[in-house]
Amino acid sequence: MPWFVKIESGVVDKTIFDQYVPAHKAFVQDLIAKGHQAKTGYWAKMGGGMLLFEADSMEEAQAIIALDPLVKNGCVNYQLYEWKIVVE
Template structure:
């Protein structure tokens, strides 16, 4: 299955962003339970992060990203890219 990356940048103040973090964590755990091998984290500097996951297609990846509470609540702007793994 192809890998996809959502590279995001926070676009709201931290207190607003932080109220949706628990829902985001639950969302990522649900992706893991569904077999998407998701991993999420943030950059060492404040203001952005990344979600890495498997999906069957770019369309499925886009649908998955649109379910992220951080996206649904307007907390981040993002770019969705397919990541082509060279070595595992």
């Protein structure tokens, strides 16, 4: 299954953003339970973060990202890429 990465930057005040973090974590846990091998985190020295996950296609990846509470609630701008692994 291909890997995808959503690279994001926050666009709302941290107090608003933080309201949706628990729902985002639950969303990622659901992806893991469904076999998408998801990982999420944020950059240590700058705003923004990343979600890494497997999906069958770019279309499925886009549909998955559309359900992310951070996206649904307008907390982030993001770019979605298919990640081609060279060495495992």
